[in-house]
Amino acid sequence: xxxxxxxxxxxxxxxxxxxxxxxxxxxxxxxxxxxxxxxxxxxxxxxxxxxxxxxxxxxxxxxxxxxxxxxxxxxxxxxxxxxxxxxxxxxxxxxxxxxxxxxxxxxxxxxxxxxxxxxxxxxxxxxxxxxxxxxxxxxxxxxxxxxxxxxxxxxxxxxxxxxxxxxxxxxxxxxxxxxxxxxxxxxxxxxxxxxxxxxxxxxxxxxxxxxxxxxxxxxxxxxxxxxxxxxxxxxxxxxxxxxxxxxxxxxxxxxxxxxxxxxxxxxxxxxxxxxxxxxxxxxxxxxxxxxxxxxxxxxxxxxxxxxxxxxxxxxxxxxxxxxxxxxxxxxxxxxxxxxxxxxxxxxxxxxxxxxxxxxxxxxxxxxxxxxxxxxxxxxxxxxxxxxxxxxxxxxxxxxxxxxxxxxxxxxxxxxxxxxxxxxxxxxxxxxxxxxxxxxxxxxxxxxxxxxxxxxxxxxxxxxxxxxxxxxxxxxxxxxxxxxxxxxxxxxxxxxxxxxxxxxxxxxxxxxxxxxxxxxxxxxxxxxxxxxxxxxxxxxxxxxxxxxxxxxxxxxxxxxxxxxxxxxxxxxx
Numbered sequence: 001x002x003x004x005x006x007x008x009x010x011x012x013x014x015x016x017x018x019x020x021x022x023x024x025x026x027x028x029x030x031x032x033x034x035x036x037x038x039x040x041x042x043x044x045x046x047x048x049x050x051x052x053x054x055x056x057x058x059x060x061x062x063x064x065x066x067x068x069x070x071x072x073x074x075x076x077x078x079x080x081x082x083x084x085x086x087x088x089x090x091x092x093x094x095x096x097x098x099x100x101x102x103x104x105x106x107x108x109x110x111x112x113x114x115x116x117x118x119x120x121x122x123x124x125x126x127x128x129x130x131x132x133x134x135x136x137x138x139x140x141x142x143x144x145x146x147x148x149x150x151x152x153x154x155x156x157x158x159x160x161x162x163x164x165x166x167x168x169x170x171x172x173x174x175x176x177x178x179x180x181x182x183x184x185x186x187x188x189x190x191x192x193x194x195x196x197x198x199x200x201x202x203x204x205x206x207x208x209x210x211x212x213x214x215x216x217x218x219x220x221x222x223x224x225x226x227x228x229x230x231x232x233x234x235x236x237x238x239x240x241x242x243x244x245x246x247x248x249x250x251x252x253x254x255x256x257x258x259x260x261x262x263x264x265x266x267x268x269x270x271x272x273x274x275x276x277x278x279x280x281x282x283x284x285x286x287x288x289x290x291x292x293x294x295x296x297x298x299x300x301x302x303x304x305x306x307x308x309x310x311x312x313x314x315x316x317x318x319x320x321x322x323x324x325x326x327x328x329x330x331x332x333x334x335x336x337x338x339x340x341x342x343x344x345x346x347x348x349x350x351x352x353x354x355x356x357x358x359x360x361x362x363x364x365x366x367x368x369x370x371x372x373x374x375x376x377x378x379x380x381x382x383x384x385x386x387x388x389x390x391x392x393x394x395x396x397x398x399x400x401x402x403x404x405x406x407x408x409x410x411x412x413x414x415x416x417x418x419x420x421x422x423x424x425x426x427x428x429x430x431x432x433x434x435x436x437x438x439x440x441x442x443x444x445x446x447x448x449x450x451x452x453x454x455x456x457x458x459x460x461x462x463x464x465x466x467x468x469x470x471x472x473x474x475x476x477x478x479x480x481x482x483x484x485x486x487x488x489x490x491x492x493x494x495x496x497x498x499x500x501x502x503x504x505x506x507x508x509x510x511x512x513x514x515x516x517x518x519x520x521x522x523x524x525x526x527x528x529x530x531x532x533x534x535x536x537x538x539x540x541x542x543x544x545x546x547x548x549x550x551x552x553x554x555x556x557x558x559x560x561x562x563x564x565x566x567x568x569x570x571x572x
Contacts, residue, residue, distance in 0.1 A: 011027070013026050023078050028088070032090050032095070044069055046068045046417055048075075049517055049532075050063065050099050052064065061081070062080070075439070091103055093114075101123060103117055109252070110135060122245075134256075148262060148527070191243065212229060213230050224567020225567065229241045237550065247567050254266065267279055270533060270568055274513070282359075285505050288505035288506075289522050291501070295363055296443075301367075303476065305358065308376070310512045312338075312339040315470070317512075318466055321561040321564070348369055349372055363489050364489045384470070401460075405458065406460045408460075408551065409458055411425065415543065415546065420542065428457060449475045452465050459562040498526060504530075513569075518534070519531075519534065535570065
């Protein structure tokens, strides 16, 4: 963690002295001044993660912030503690606009009110939901115990469904005077009010009313159920809000019920196109808590799997994006053909093509099987470079593609940083920030590769940068498969259950869609006290509305496709 001098704030900013914790504790009344100083004087221009933790025994809720410099370097962690019964924290949206959706999530799931937020409403749960599920005293419909393994699961070797002992409804709470049998959805006044409907007068004095249109909820182009509410002046977009939550599974609450190891296959289900990267980020976070080293061979295999994941994700993203803008089916089939070859390797290594569950704390579930390394070599030294160039040659200068994408969906360098955009979105706007270089993890500092960057910040650059990144991943893979040593693939003996020391950690990786981070708090037991996912698909959508303003309604799908979201990660 970066050490800085904050003596000017007196007792308003103090070092977090709790065992296993890091960063600074900032009083709520000093937060705005502190964050402004952090950004303007100390160059922490990128607020990556905002989340909260419930400490009912101390009658406190805590908000945790992770900030970085886009020029590179380690994190700076700061926190605000507030009364649990009246949890009010100043919003940082005016300083770090990327806090927008994350503050709404903390309000939704923990009940932390961010004063000054212009649109503080639920974001993942419906407006009439009772309670805040990430509070420690909240219980789900089939609640059995706070942590797994549940006793009902294997009593005398017989499986018992919790639902049989706890019928639906016994733990379900509804708002006062709410009758689910008579419920009729009301007009979403808060959502539509936030879209600021008004009328426009053109140069000839003609007044036109703005029209609010809903795109969705739908599956096409979004790879999950998603809705867009847009205010239009004719076909021109005046304002736009993404609406999610249709797939919400309360992943983080489940993560706090699970043991640490039980969460590993759950991470697969976040971005189901990027299972290996999901495993990687979570493994790093837990390994930080435990304080264990990973054998060298395992580190090489981890990097190989992560870069293959990046390639197959980008192939799929390119194929589906072209599908969305009208190049129907043929380009996506070419992309999927190459992706399938990568999935063949995943199947050889892990036994699964998508939900791999391959990483373990301190290493991997198993070593590379016979023949897999040669198959990877054949792919990265021959077929993938050749097919990437072929795809580039066939598609990148296509007249229709360029007319739909060049100069459209603009995201400036400044806005990309402000909105906490990550991954290809950030780098396509001229910010050469890649965690593998800026704050290296695993063994990425051993490899020679360039950070792919483009400077126009439009849809086209967000397409082409994914081809650039595929080529850089191939470079890393070529080096890794030549350098990989023999040796162990696991530190210590694999264990189903483990005791993790008290404290907190934040593990992050440069996933295919950007920074994927896992914030963990341990209370010393075998289950995480707090489990939070910094999901790039979710946070990248913060910039979606601003990117669409002024465009035609027909361009919305192209902008969304260029972001490359997966709803399993967005909703969690």
